[in-house]
Amino acid sequence: MTEKKGFLFDNDGVLLDTRDLHWQSWEYLMEEDRNFSISYPFFINTFGKRNDRIMLELYPDASQEQRTYWIERKERLYQKYGIEKVTLFPGMEHFLKELKRGEFPRIIASSTSPANLDFFLNHTLLGEYFSDYVSGYDVVNSKPAPDIFLAAAKKIGMKPESCIVIEDAPAGIIAGKLAGCFVIGLETTSPKEELQEADLIYKNPEELRLDIVLNAINAISEK
DSSP states (O other), X not given: OOOOOEEEEOOBTTTBOOHHHHHHHHHHHHHHOTTOOXXXXXXXXXXXXXXXXXXXXXXXXXXXXXXXXXXXXXXXHIIXXXXXXXXXXXXXXXXXXXXXXXXXXXXXXXXXXXXHHHHHHHHSGGGGTXXXXXXXXXXXXXXXXXXXXXXXXXXXXXXXXXEEEEESSHHHHHHHHHTTXXXXXXXXXXXXXXXXXXXXXXXXXXXXXXXXXXXXXXXXXXX
């Protein structure tokens, strides 16, 4: 009998197609506050990181109070204007239905803030497939450190080596490998060349089929 696997999902860029909506929220903030500025290339290079890490890189000399204000305001703008447009990536719901039907343990492990993750679970289809998460704000070290995936595996009662991480960013893939998990990379926000540390790479969630994924994992594990 095949060992039961647990699935640890990143959120932005894996479950939800949110990159453009996050950028629009930063644009709203720039329109509202002329003292704040962020370039699109910087946004792309830091996408998937915790907001406090992003803000510290962007404005290292600003006060903690100022950085916190910008972060909180950006997230309020995101929830106000973007949430109605948030959608699951095409094909992802089919895969989640397969996992739910097969009663595979699954959890979200994302740098996204707890407030946004709670919002997603309550206002999107994610609430039908997930009951819990680990946020990057719940651990000491953010990706590419393995902390978040180690915590997520523990939370669903699984050993890391029995878990499959699904990620779209190089930092997340490295974090999954350091945690001892099997890692699947999706080319949803990063080119294939940047995902080479993953054990398997798929173009997008539409290619995810549970039997195919499990067979591929077993084939690699038996080598």
